[in-house]
Amino acid sequence: MTSSLPGFLFAIPFFAAIVIPVVGFTNQKLCRPIALGALVFLSIVSVIGLSEAISHGPLSHEFGGWAPPIGIEWVIDGLSGLLMVAISVVSLIALVHAGPLVEKELSGRVIPFYSLSLLLIAALGGMVLAGDLFNLFVFLEIGSLASYVLVGVAGGRSLLSAYRYLILGTIGASLYLLGVGYFYAETGTLNMADMALRLPDVLDSRAVLTGLIFIVLGLSIKMGLFPLHGWLPDAYTYAPDSCTPLLASVVTKVPLYAFVRIAFWVFGMATVTTQIPILVVLGWVGAVAAIVGAYRAIWQENFKRMLAYSSVSSMGLIMLGFSLGTETGFAGGLFYLLADTLMKAALFGVAGAASYQYGASTVTDLARLRRNMPWVLAALVISALSMVGIPPTAGFFGKWHLVVGALEAEKYFAVVAILVTSMLTALYFFRMFQRVWAEESLPLVEPHVLETPFPIKMSLGVLTFWIIALGLGSDLVMGLIFESVIPKGF
Amino acid sequence: MADILLYRPHFVAFIILFLLGIYIMVVCLNLVKKLIGMYIMQTSIMLFFITLAVKEDSTIPIILPSVTALAPEAYANPLPHVLMLTAIVVGVSTLGVSLAMVIALYREYNTLEEDQILEKMK
Numbered sequence: 386m387t388s389s390l391p392g393f394l395f396a397i398p399f400f401a402a403i404v405i406p407v408v409g410f411t412n413q414k415l416c417r418p419i420a421l422g423a424l425v426f427l428s429i430v431s432v433i434g435l436s437e438a439i440s441h442g443p444l445s446h447e448f449g450g451w452a453p454p455i456g457i458e459w460v461i462d463g464l465s466g467l468l469m470v471a472i473s474v475v476s477l478i479a480l481v482h483a484g485p486l487v488e489k490e491l492s493g494r495v496i497p498f499y500s501l502s503l504l505l506i507a508a509l510g511g512m513v514l515a516g517d518l519f520n521l522f523v524f525l526e527i528g529s530l531a532s533y534v535l536v537g538v539a540g541g542r543s544l545l546s547a548y549r550y551l552i553l554g555t556i557g558a559s560l561y562l563l564g565v566g567y568f569y570a571e572t573g574t575l576n577m578a579d580m581a582l583r584l585p586d587v588l589d590s591r592a593v594l595t596g597l598i599f600i601v602l603g604l605s606i607k608m609g610l611f612p613l614h615g616w617l618p619d620a621y622t623y624a625p626d627s628c629t630p631l632l633a634s635v636v637t638k639v640p641l642y643a644f645v646r647i648a649f650w651v652f653g654m655a656t657v658t659t660q661i662p663i664l665v666v667l668g669w670v671g672a673v674a675a676i677v678g679a680y681r682a683i684w685q686e687n688f689k690r691m692l693a694y695s696s697v698s699s700m701g702l703i704m705l706g707f708s709l710g711t712e713t714g715f716a717g718g719l720f721y722l723l724a725d726t727l728m729k730a731a732l733f734g735v736a737g738a739a740s741y742q743y744g745a746s747t748v749t750d751l752a753r754l755r756r757n758m759p760w761v762l763a764a765l766v767i768s769a770l771s772m773v774g775i776p777p778t779a780g781f782f783g784k785w786h787l788v789v790g791a792l793e794a795e796k797y798f799a800v801v802a803i804l805v806t807s808m809l810t811a812l813y814f815f816r817m818f819q820r821v822w823a824e825e826s827l828p829l830v831e832p833h834v835l836e837t838p839f840p841i842k843m844s845l846g847v848l849t850f851w852i853i854a855l856g857l858g859s860d861l862v863m864g865l866i867f868e869s870v871i872p873k874g875f
Numbered sequence: 876m877a878d879i880l881l882y883r884p885h886f887v888a889f890i891i892l893f894l895l896g897i898y899i900m901v902v903c904l905n906l907v908k909k910l911i912g913m914y915i916m917q918t919s920i921m922l923f924f925i926t927l928a929v930k931e932d933s934t935i936p937i938i939l940p941s942v943t944a945l946a947p948e949a950y951a952n953p954l955p956h957v958l959m960l961t962a963i964v965v966g967v968s969t970l971g972v973s974l975a976m977v978i979a980l981y982r983e984y985n986t987l988e989e990d991q992i993l994e995k996m997k
Contacts, residue, residue: 519958519961522962522965523961523965526965526968526969527965530968530969530972533972533976534972537976537979540979540983541983542996544976544979544980544983545980545989545992545993545996547976548906548973548976548977548980551969551972551973551976552900552909552913552973555913555916555917555969556897556900556913556916558965559916559917559920562920562962563893563920563923566920566923566924566927569927569954569955570927
C-alpha cells in the first residue's frame with residue numbers, strides 16, 4: 386500500500402533537529418520542549434504506522450514519483466514498524482531523563498545536544514525505513530556522525546574515545562559501502578526487494594560472497610559485535626551521562642537490524658544457512674561474544690564500563706538468536722533486542738542519576754544510592770534482575786525463547802552459551818549488589834544532597850514499568866512477531 | 876594474476892589504495908595522518924564504483940533531443956557517479972567532524988601524537 390507515512394516518520398525529528406538551533410539561538414529554554422514535543426509526536430505516528438502495517442500489509446513510499454526499483458522506496462512492514470516504535474519511545478524516555486543532566490554537565494552545549502540527538506533519531510529512523518541498500522549507507526553515516534559527536538561533546542577524555550570510534554566506524558561504513566558496490570556490480574540494482582529477486586541467479590558468483598562478507602564485517606563493527614567491539618567500552622564509559630542512555634540503547638541495535646534485513650529479506654533464510662552459511666559462523670561468533678562480554682564485565686570497577694561490556698554480551702545473545710535458523714530463535718532474538726533496548730536505557734539511566742547526585746562512577750560508589758535514592762535503586766535492581774533473567778521481567782522471557790529456539794534447532798552449544806552467559810551476568814550483578822548492601826564504611830552525613838529530579842525518577846519508573854510489562858505481555862508481543870514479522874522461508 | 880593486471884588494472888589500483896589507507900590508519904600514531912589514511916581509503920572505494928560505470932565506446936549519459944532510438948549500451952552508467960557524489964558528501968562531512976575533534980584534542984593536550992595524549996591522560 387502506498388502511503389507517505391514513512392517519509393513523515395523521518396521528517397518529524399529531522400525538522401525538529403533543524404528548528405532547534407534556529408530557535409535556541411534566541412531562547413535556549415525552548416530547545417527541550419521542541420525536542421520532547423517532536424518525539425511525542427513521532428512516537429504516536431510510529432505506533433499508527435505499526436498498526437497500519439499490521440492490519441493492511443506493508444506501507445511503502447516512493448520518492449519523487451519514481452516507481453521502485455528505479456526510484457527510492459521506503460517501507461514500513463512489521464519489523465521496521467516495531468523497531469521504529471522502540472526507537473521513538475525509548476529515545477523519548479532517554480531525552481526526558483537527560484534534561485537535568487544536560488543542564489549540569491553540558492550547560493553551554495544544550496543546543497548541540499538536543500539537535501544532534503534528534504538528528505541521530507532521524508537517521509536511525511531512516512535506516513530502519515530505507516528499502517534501498519545505498520540509502521541505508523547514507524543514514525548509517527548520518528547516524529554515526531551524530532553519535533561520534535554526542536560521545537565527544539563534553540570534551541576532555543571523551544574526545545579520544547570519540548575519535549577512535551570515528552576511525553573504526555568509518556572503516557565499518559566503508560566496508561559496508563564496498564559490499565554494496567559488489568552487490569550492485571553483480572545484480573545491477575540497489576532496491577532490496579528487487580535484489581532479493583535477482584540474487585538467486587548469481588549466488589554462485591564470488592562477488593556476492595565477498596560482498597556479503599564485507600557487509601557483515603562493516604555492520605559488525607557498527608553494532609559492536611565481538612571481536613570488533615574495540616570502540617564500544619571506551620565510548621560508553623567516557624561519553625557524557627546524558628548521552629549514554631540514548632547511545633547504548635538504540636545506536637548498536639539498528640546496524641543489527643540492517644544485518645537482519647539483508648540476511649533474511651534480501652538473501653533469504655535458505656541461502657544464509659545452506660548456500661552461503663554465514664549464519665553458522667555468526668552463531669559461533671555470537672556465542673563467544675555473549676560469554677566473553679559477560680566475563681569481561683565481571684572485572685570492571687567502573688559501573689558504565691561494566692554496562693558497556695554487558696552490551697557486548699547482549700549483542701552476542703541477540704546475534705545468536707537470529708542465527709539459530711528457527712522461527713522461535715528469530716522471534717526470541719527480536720524480543721531480546723527490544724528487552725535489551727529498555728534494560729540498557731534503564732541501567733545507563735541509573736548510572737547517570739548516580740553520577741548526577743553523588744559523582745558516583747564505580748560499582749562500590751553505588752552503595753550511596755542506598756541512603757537517599759531508594760527509587761533509583763529499585764530501578765537498578767529490577768533492570769539488573771531482568772538482565773540476569775529472573776521472571777517475570779522481559780529479560781527472562783527473551784532468554785527463555787532463545788533457549789527454546791536453540792533446542793528446536795538442536796544447537797546445544799547455543800543452549801550452553803545462553804546459560805553460561807546468564808550465570809556470568811548473575812555473577813557481575815550480584816557482585817554489584819553485594820557491594821551496594823555489604824559496604825559499611827559510608828559517610829554518615831552526605832554533604833548537600835538534593836532530591837532526585839523528577840524527570841529522572843519518572844523516566845526510570847517508566848522504563849522499569851515497561852521492562853516488567855514487556856515480560857508479562859510477552860505472549861502478546863511474541864504473537865505479533867510470529868504473525869507479522871517473521872520473514873518467509875523458515 | 877597477469878590477466879587481472881592486463882584487463883582489470885583499476886581493480887588492482889583500488890586494492891592497493893584501499894590497503895594503503897587501512898595500513899596508514901592502523902600504523903601511524905599521528906591523528907592527522909590517520910585521517911589522511913581514512914580519506915585515501917574512502918577515495919579508493921569511489922574509484923571502485925566509478926570504474927564500474929565505464930564502458931568501451933560509450934558516451935556521457937545525456938540524451939540529446941535529436942536521438943530517437945535509445946541504445947543503453949551507447950551510454951556510460953550514470954548511477955555509480957550519482958552514488959559517489961553522495962559518498963563524497965558523506966566523506967567530506969566525516970572529515971570535517973574528525974578534524975574538529977583533532978583540533979579540540981590539540982587544544983586540550985597540545986600534541987597530535989596518540990601515544991603522547993594517552994601519556995598525558997594518566
